[in-house]
Amino acid sequence: MEKQTLSYRSVTENPCKMCMPMGGILAFKGVERSMVLLHGSQGCSTYMRRHIAEHFNEPIDVGSSSLNEKGTIYGGEKNLRQGLDNLIKVYNPSLIGVLTTCLAETIGEDIDRVASAYLQERGQEEFPIVTVSSPGYGGSEFEGYWMTLTRIVTKLAQKVEKHNKVNIIVPFISPADIRELKRILQLMKIEYTLLPDFSDTLDQPFARPYKRIPDGGTKLRDIARMSGAPGTIQLGVCVAEGISPGKYLEDTFGVPLYNLPIPMGIENTDRLVNVLQEFSGRATPKSLLQERGRLLDAMIDSHKYNFQGRSVIFGEPELVYAVTKTCLENGVFPVVVSSGSKNAKLPELLKAQLEQVPQQMHFLNGGDFAGILAKSEGANIAIGSSEGKYLSEKAGMPLVRIGFPIHDRVGGQRLLSVGYTGTAMFLDRITNTLLEHKLANYRHNVYEKFYPGTKTVTEG
Secondary structure, three states: OOOEEEEOOOOOOOEOOOEHHHHHHHHHOOEOOEEEEEEOOHHHHHHHHHHHHHHHOOOOOOEEOOOOHHHHHHOOHHHHHHHHHHHHHHHOOOEEEEEEOHHHHHOOOOHHHHHHHHHHHHOOOOOOEEEEOOOHHHOEHHHHHHHHHHHHHHHHOOOOOOOOOEEEEOOOOOHHHHHHHHHHHHHOOOOEEEEOOOOOOOOOOOOOOOOOOOOOOEOHHHHHOHHHOOOEEEOOOOOOHHHOHHHHHHHHHOOOEEEOOOOOHHHHHHHHHHHHHHHHOOOOOHHHHHHHHHHHHHHHHHHHHHOOOEEEEEEOHHHHHHHHHHHHHOOOEEEEEEEOOOOOOHHHHHHHHHHHOOOOEEEEEOOEHHHHHHHOOOOOEEEEOHHHHHHHHHHOOOEEEOOOOOOOOOOHHHOOOOHHHHHHHHHHHHHHHHHHHHHHHHHHHHHHHHOOOOOOHHHO
16 A cells, blocks of 8 residues: 555645635735735625634734625625725835735736826835735645745845845744744844745734834845845745746846745754855854754653654645654654645645655545545544644644634744744643643543443543
8 A cells, every 4th residue: 555645635625724815914014014905895895804813813914805795796896995095194104015915806907007096196106015816716835825925026126236234035924933043043143134024014023103104024125136136045845936936036136046945843944044044154053953862852851752643734835844854853744745736746745744644644635624534544643733623622622822823822933843942842742742642642542442331430
């Protein structure tokens, strides 16, 4: 029997993904003084605001053109113009992102033309309105996120003289992860432009008075100068060329591209540190080497528990790849690996890695939770967003929460999982979840094995 199987389902039931505009909003939130307008019905922006606010526990403002029946029939240009007027009046942003929804795309709205005509009539042709075609049926939040970043770079990057600030383009990781990446860059003495930077905008310190647009985000002038960088480190090995901002900078301005995975685990973090060494010309700092040693020590401490782990891993492709690699390094062998996106690169990236899995492993490309559950026999831990509570409810599988969204716990924005230190913390979460589940069920399992039908004290 083949150890790996690749599956597709013709019908989606309880998908483990979100729609494209969700990813686009998250990308725009990492740009300084930006605001987002969804061209579609009011319900779309309300749903997405609530979804994001519940994860970050922060107020999230998203504008809407509020398309209704009349706009759907006769066109929504009037609504879009009115929405832009209101957004500028209320927020006075430095950049506006316009994302389409299913409704606007279905009726064929030309948002590029509307935005261009709107600025021309106001005499503000230089004001940056970044338009993104992002129907919910066009892909997942993964494609929406990376397509938006590419549109931002395409719109703002200008031909400039060469300088020494390295471009760092990140996938959707937590604000705590971004702060850890910035700390590593500072330790390595790297000057950088990081895009997008939502380490403050989506994880704000408490302050008064309330600001409609929070401080922070990648500066527009820094994005404009990304074309003169000595190189681009893009943490996006699963990203297709057509939605890759790093590839655009390489093709248009000749900026060398280093495509790396999210730095989780020993191997992937080593890859990032080695590339940073190339840029800095300096040896790895002693403090970073000590962190690496502590991670190795943590792996040794926990291996006797982790080898019993059999995991279900799900989420967007970049995170799935990074988590799978980390699990393989620690013996938490996958039973099911699933991405809600139908990603062309992820199966090939995982193919060689999963040859070391001792049992049959199922990879679901464009998978859903019903499909995951059907293939998860033998798994005893799930790793992914809080949407995976479905697996806990249906199969009693404990869930280690990582990624987006996390709605049934607080602190999703503070979860640290990258770098040597973050990996050690993530590994502790996995190990302690396995231990808690084992100890909570140990007595029941013993009685069931040796005295079938006997109830334990905890069962009443």
